[in-house]
């Protein structure tokens with residue numbers, strides 16, 4: 001028996017793992033001190049929990065404790081990187097580079113900077129139906145970096161089509177030209193191993209609610225150079241987080257983020273192949289049950305495709321209508337984070353899909369709690385619904 005509705009929208013958000021919730025609970029009602037209260041045990045307890053969480057988060061991504069800043073999520077972390085670098089004192093220029101397939105939490109701050117007079121280059125990515133769909137052209141990137149470039153921002157894993165970018169190679173190119181690299185790793189953290197030292201990243205964004213942690217808490221990694229941080233804080237106030245992010249620390253959230261990351265590291269070797277197999281079962285069954293589907297993203301099973309992601313176009317069907325007529329299955333017709341905006345997905349457009357194909361697409365995000373039975377349920381629901389909608393569209 002399958003419990004309905006079935007949730008397959010784990011790129012949008014995830015269910016909090018009960019083990020994460022258990023770790024968080026005491027920090028609401030028993031140990032509710034302010035980590036900034038240095039004069040009594042309530043504050044000391046809270047500070048100790050934050051320090052431990054910081055150590056654990058740092059260890060998980062190969063960073064040092066003082067390089068971790070807690071934020072409200074990846075949107076804030078991305079804004080801190082982009083706005084912060086653009087406003088840094090003694091910056092060398094006014095040019096920033098990113099990709100067309102980035103999340104709006106990167107693209108929109110860049111648009112604002114463009115309105116303020118900054119020069120922004122948003123690079124194309126490889127088109128659909130190729131081995132490297134969604135990937136940046138490294139030669140183009142190299143040629144685009146100039147003397148005025150102050151930041152390159154490239155995501156690790158795409159939230160719609162699952163493309164993994166060659167971040168270490170990108171970092172090498174940036175650093176050979178003396179330019180820092182920001183990486184939005186929101187969809188990668190917890191799913192693949194991410195080590196900022198090995199990847200040679202300068203700024204990294206991540207979020208708890210994509211990895212079975214709570215909403216409203218995230219992290220930012222900032223590489224500490226001998227000269228200190230080269231970005232301007234975006235929130236001023238109590239001077240928390242070494243002055244980089246003022247505001248009373250969200251102690252239960254921070255504990256939850258650290259526990260969510262620790263659990264992901266603990267179970268990854270077992271979880272990744274299981275999730276991968278469920279995703280493959282879904283893809284193969286859908287592709288054989290439903291004719292005329294297109295895969296959006298690199299080939300399934302390739303090293304450059306995130307293993308919990310599947311994005312398919314059901315040609316000739318309206319994705320919105322498809323979703324609306326399948327109330328028992330939670331998936332997404334684009335980026336859930338931008339669902340307030342009815343525009344067809346900018347990511348699918350960037351890989352060259354027509355607006356019609358883009359509207360006929362569904363994104364599946366497989367997660368820790370999905371089962372094979374749920375896949376079989378989803379396949380039969382989707383194939384029935386697609387054939388019904390196609391018949392309605394083409395009555396013979």
Ligand SMILES: Cc1ncc(COP(=O)(O)O)c(C=O)c1O
Pocket residue numbers: 011012072073074075076103105155157158159184186187206207208218337
């Ligand atoms: C790649 C990526 N970056 C940033 C965000 C925003 O994260 P948050 O919800 O933590 O602000 C998301 C959320 O969908 C995402 O997928």
